[in-house]
Amino acid sequence: PAAEEFFFRGRLVPFLLHRLGRGSAWSLSTLAFAAAHGDPNQALVALPLGMLLGWLRLSGSGVGVCILVHQAHNILFLAGGPTLIGEPWAGLILAIAGVLCIALAWRWPGRAVGSFELAATSCLAALALISATYPTYQRVQERLWITAMHRAVAYGLLPDHIVLERIDKLCTRGMLDSRRRSALAQALGARPCRSFNRQVWVVGRIAPDRMSAGDEEDAYQRLHTLGCCPVTHVASHGDAARTLGLAHPLAFAQVAKWAPPEVLRWWMPLPEGSAQVLAQIEASSGMARTMLLESLELSYPARVADVLMQLPIDRITATDRAHLRAHCPDLDERLDELALSDPLRAQVFRQPDTAGER
Structure with missing residues (x-):
């Protein structure tokens, strides 16, 4: 703030005042101050501040007062920015404080001339106070940030894809x-989003380990919602889908059956995700296992056999053997090769099915 005030209000305003007059000095210095911030959003915030500081300077206040007001603005903006979103009533307090600052500047414009020492001392005192209270400030700021983020996600009017893009960034x-992420997920658990879809998408992105469902129907709804997420974000929900899938394999298999093949490829990538695929197969049984294997075959033609061959011997079922016989034309050759290194496993895969084993 000091460098900006020395240039804009200390040098630019007097320069323009002597050459172009009071109105032009005020407006042009304000525009230059806003443009110097570069970013359009910051420029919009700087514009009214520049108007206030220019008015103070042209009313007779010294550069020291401008520095003090500028620094006070920055502190209020950093401390109060998230508060305005998290606690809307704080806007009224900040507005009243702003009116009081303007009233004081109007009441004593002449006394501020040459008060640089006072401004510098005040800034140093404020810096010392901030340093001493920084841990508390940081905790409060963190809570305000989480509150603001929760309100923006849960009750904001932005489209879902914009919210997801911002969370990804x-x-x-x-x-x-x-x-x-843990604090935000906890807040969303206590006060969910108005939209069920957004709740599932956001929690699935920031805290996949917290994804849970009451029963298979609830799990199906959540997995279905994850699968219907805007296409650019489906891949980021893989952990959440796998967490639900291990707890509710039937719901996972049902969603995998209707979902496009690319959804399952995003959730269970091969070969890097072989361990997750194996875990999901082992968690499934009966009809769920059959549907899951069929869906995996559609997503990864002729590659599911490589995963099934890695199953623990005691977890190989008749469903797995039937799938291999139906979708692996070179099964006999592969089992002959397997028998050289692991004869017991090859024998289990060759074992004939018994009635009702599946």
Whole structure:
């Protein structure tokens, strides 16, 4: 703030005042101050601040007062920005504080001339106070940030795909770290989004380990919602889908059966996700296992056999053998090769099915 005030209000305003007059000095210095911030959003915030600071300077206030007001604005903006979203009533308090600041500047415009020492001392005192209370400030700021983020996600009017894109960016940039994701998921659990779809998509993205369902029907609804997510975000829900799938294999198999093949490829990538695919197959049984294997075959033609061959011997079922016989033309050759390194496993895969074994 000091460098900006020395240039814009300390040098630019007097320069323009002597050459173009009071009105032009006020308007042009304000526009230059806003443009210097570069980003359009920051420029919109800087514009009214520049108008206030220019008016103070032209009313007789010194550069020191401008520095003090500028610094006070920055502190209020950093501390109160998330508050305005998290606690809307705070806007009234900040507005009253702003009116009081303007009233005081209007009441004593002349006394502020040459008060740089006072402004510098006040800034140093404020810096010392902030340093001493920073841990508390950080905790409060963190709570306000989570509250603001929760309100924007749960009750905001932005479209779902915009919300998901912003969450992805925050996660990528590290601003939404594991601690914040856990706190936001907890807040969403206590006060869910108005939209069920958004609730599932957001929680599935920030806290997949928290994905749970009361029964198979609830799990089906949640998995169905994850599968219907805007296409650019389906892949990021793989962990959430697998968490639900292990707990509710029948619902997972049912969703996998109707979903497009690419959804299952996003949720269970091969070959890097072989361990997750194996875990899901082992968690499934009966009809759920049959449907899951058929869906995997559609997504990964002729590649499911490689995964089934890795099943623990005691987890190989008649369903797996039937699937291999139906979809693996070179099964005998592969089992002959397997028998050289693991004869017991090859024998289990060659074992004939008995009635009712599946």
